[in-house]
Amino acid sequence: MISSANPNSQCCRIGRTLQLAMSFTGFFVLAGVLRCEASFAQETAAFFKSSCASCHTIGGGRLTGPDLKGVTERRDREWLRSYILNPQAKINSGDAYALQLLEEARGVVMPQVPGLTPEKVDFLLDLIEAESALEESQFKGIQVSMEPFTPADVAQGMAIFKGRQSLSNGGPACMACHSVPGIGGLGGGNVGPDLTRVFERLQGRVSLSAWLQSPATPTMQSVLRDNPLRPDEIHVLVALFEDTAKNGTPVQVTVAQLSFLLLGLGGAVLLLVAFDFIWKGRLRAVRRPLVQAAKL
Amino acid sequence: MALSSNSLDIVLFAALPYLVLFTFLLVSIQRYRAQTFSFSSLSSQLLENKRHFWALVPFHYGILVVFAGHLVAFLIPRSIVLWNSQPLRLYVLEVTGLVFGILTLVGLTEMIARRFTNSKVRKVTSRLDALLYLLLLTQVVSGIALAVYYPWGSSWFATNLTPYLWSLFRFQPDLTYITGLPILAKLHILNAFVVIGLFPFTRLVHILVVPNPYLWRKPQVVRWYRPAPRNLT
Numbered sequence: 332m333i334s335s336a337n338p339n340s341q342c343c344r345i346g347r348t349l350q351l352a353m354s355f356t357g358f359f360v361l362a363g364v365l366r367c368e369a370s371f372a373q374e375t376a377a378f379f380k381s382s383c384a385s386c387h388t389i390g391g392g393r394l395t396g397p398d399l400k401g402v403t404e405r406r407d408r409e410w411l412r413s414y415i416l417n418p419q420a421k422i423n424s425g426d427a428y429a430l431q432l433l434e435e436a437r438g439v440v441m442p443q444v445p446g447l448t449p450e451k452v453d454f455l456l457d458l459i460e461a462e463s464a465l466e467e468s469q470f471k472g473i474q475v476s477m478e479p480f481t482p483a484d485v486a487q488g489m490a491i492f493k494g495r496q497s498l499s500n501g502g503p504a505c506m507a508c509h510s511v512p513g514i515g516g517l518g519g520g521n522v523g524p525d526l527t528r529v530f531e532r533l534q535g536r537v538s539l540s541a542w543l544q545s546p547a548t549p550t551m552q553s554v555l556r557d558n559p560l561r562p563d564e565i566h567v568l569v570a571l572f573e574d575t576a577k578n579g580t581p582v583q584v585t586v587a588q589l590s591f592l593l594l595g596l597g598g599a600v601l602l603l604v605a606f607d608f609i610w611k612g613r614l615r616a617v618r619r620p621l622v623q624a625a626k627l
Numbered sequence: 628m629a630l631s632s633n634s635l636d637i638v639l640f641a642a643l644p645y646l647v648l649f650t651f652l653l654v655s656i657q658r659y660r661a662q663t664f665s666f667s668s669l670s671s672q673l674l675e676n677k678r679h680f681w682a683l684v685p686f687h688y689g690i691l692v693v694f695a696g697h698l699v700a701f702l703i704p705r706s707i708v709l710w711n712s713q714p715l716r717l718y719v720l721e722v723t724g725l726v727f728g729i730l731t732l733v734g735l736t737e738m739i740a741r742r743f744t745n746s747k748v749r750k751v752t753s754r755l756d757a758l759l760y761l762l763l764l765t766q767v768v769s770g771i772a773l774a775v776y777y778p779w780g781s782s783w784f785a786t787n788l789t790p791y792l793w794s795l796f797r798f799q800p801d802l803t804y805i806t807g808l809p810i811l812a813k814l815h816i817l818n819a820f821v822v823i824g825l826f827p828f829t830r831l832v833h834i835l836v837v838p839n840p841y842l843w844r845k846p847q848v849v850r851w852y853r854p855a856p857r858n859l860t
Binding site for chain 2: 493494495497501502503504506507508514515516517518519520521522548549550551552553554587588591592594595596598599602603606610613614615616617
């Protein structure tokens with residue numbers, strides 16, 4: 332009975348229960364905070380991989396953009412924040428260091444990354460700082476062989492491009508969206524850019540390999556996210572692109588498109604003729620034949 | 628959600644699909660419960676039978692094949708990617724799709740011309756019909772234009788459109804798959820959503836009551852319930 336219970340012990344019980352509940356709540360809040368921090372770190376790393384790694388390494392040397400190892404020691408955070416948020420504006424302001432970066436990148440302006448906020452830039456700089464302190468960063472980039480490509484590499488690259496050799500992780504053939512010279516038939520796709528000169532556009536073997544490992548465009552990121560290219564596949568694709576840049580001229584898609592359209596029109600006409608033949612006994616009208624029959 | 632997705636993309640490709648899907652489901656059920664016999668194509672064949680053939684037959688054969696292609700790419704995209712791994716097979720698939728796409732356009736064009744040039748058929752044509760024909764024409768023309776200008780759609784549908792559509796069904800819309808697609812592709816997707824949303828209000832509902840058992844039921848002999856004419860006996 333309540334009245335017979337010792338009020339002190341009851342109070343203690345309630346107190347202990349509350350304490351326990353608070354401990355649990357505190358534990359879950361703390362776990363939540365830790366998980367949030369872990370997930371922030373993961374998100375930032377994923378963001379770096381998808382938006383920065385195609386042009387930058389951390390300790391792996393220069394790609395299109397500079398190696399970012401120790402960048403926070405080279406420039407102060409305020410400068411880095413304003414440059415990363417709007418590189419073109421910094422260049423336009425005549426900033427000497429921004430102009431030097433532009434010259435080192437052979438005139439390629441760092442694109443403004445969509446969705447970046449000052450807070451996200453700070454997370455990125457924290458990540459770069461932490462990775463710079465490591466002996467070997469996870470973002471040191473792809474290890475690229477500098478051996479000359481062989482004709483077999485180029486042929487294998489074309490086989491992958493056309494889909495004859497399937498990508499090991501299940502990715503689609505490049506020709507679904509892109510063209511290079513030498514595909515034959517009705518040619519390659521046109522949703523993505525022509526890749527004849529991509530080797531020059533992305534400034535050579537190392538940068539192109541890094542791009543293929545961590546593509547910078549949302550479409551390619553989504554396509555390769557679940558089906559990443561293997562290093563040996565990147566190697567032969569780069570061999571193909573080096574070859575097309577040297578020996579090929581960009582594909583004229585108009586002829587292939589016209590042939591495709593004519594084939595489609597021809598097939599449609601054939602089917603319409605077939606329909607007319609198959610249903611030659613069809614009822615073409617109702618009232619008029621009845622009237623004509625009545626007149627006879 | 629993708630960082631690069633702008634607000635308009637979010638409204639059109641992450642919110643609108645749910646609006647049209649729920650409209651489609653709820654209104655279709657409600658209309659079937661309230662007006663069961665309004666589920667009809669409201670055929671005008673009795674009013675005009677000559678041009679009707681060149682409208683209906685190419686359109687239906689065309690759209691059925693094209694729709695089946697979209698459905699296979701949506702349900703088993705891997706099969707399309709594997710089939711397309713030989714360029715010749717890719718070309719055969721794409722040309723077949725284009726042939727049936729053009730058939731659909733021929734049928735639809737004749738359907739619209741017949742609707743608006745034949746006085747009897749025009750009389751039974753509503754404003755909603757006119758809007759529907761406009762939307763269908765937009766859909767078919769944009770589909771053919773996509774096939775011709777942005778080859779090879781069967782492959783990039785399987786690799787980009789299918790994951791996007793499945794992300795909608797998982798209630799986790801992922802627009803990164805379609806952000807970089809050409810504006811024509813976005814128009815084709817958007818117009819498809821509008822057609823789905825408008826579906827239960829239009830004569831398109833006949834798709835839901837296609838008498839499929841006709842394909843396998845036993846043939847029925849239909850006779851006049853009256854004495855046969857004398858000269859035949």
